Amino acid sequence: MQPKKTGPDNAALDRIVAQARRDAEQREKGYRERALKMYPWVCGRCAREFTRVNLMELTVHHRNHDHDFNPADGSNWELLCVYCHDNEHSRYVDHTGVAASEAEDRTAAATANPFANLKSLLKRE
Numbered sequence: 001m002q003p004k005k006t007g008p009d010n011a012a013l014d015r016i017v018a019q020a021r022r023d024a025e026q027r028e029k030g031y032r033e034r035a036l037k038m039y040p041w042v043c044g045r046c047a048r049e050f051t052r053v054n055l056m057e058l059t060v061h062h063r064n065h066d067h068d069f070n071p072a073d074g075s076n077w078e079l080l081c082v083y084c085h086d087n088e089h090s091r092y093v094d095h096t097g098v099a100a101s102e103a104e105d106r107t108a109a110a111t112a113n114p115f116a117n118l119k120s121l122l123k124r125e
Contacts, residue, residue: 031070035060035077045084059085065092 041050041058050058061080062069069076080088 031077032060034072035074035079038074039077039079042079043081043084044078045080045088048081050081057082061085061088 036055036058041055042048043050043058044061058079059082061078063076063078066076
């Protein structure tokens with residue numbers, strides 16, 4: 001008789017999380033690299049110029065705040081320095097009252113009660 005599994009398969013969960021992170025990094029690297037080839041290395045707001053030395057401070061902003069909408073022509077992107085990018089997202093939150101990432105993640109609240117059977121478990125001898 002095989003022992004009863006009581007918890008989640010941690011190895012499987014680790015593989016899923018690792019794959020999700022790799023996919024996100026690949027997706028981000030893809031549109032960032034394309035945007036940097038397509039546009040001059042200048043912030044679209046403050047006009048600060050960038051070189052290879054400080055290029056990591058130049059970000060790709062999605063104009064419609066949808067990070068999954070990446071048309072090949074780059075029409076949803078603009079290059080912004082980290083300061084202007086942060087300011088843009090702060091203005092978006094001020095305007096809508098919701099961060100872009102929170103808008104995507106709105107789901108029903110959890111209804112499970114993890115302590116529902118606790119009393120009977122504690123009485124067990």
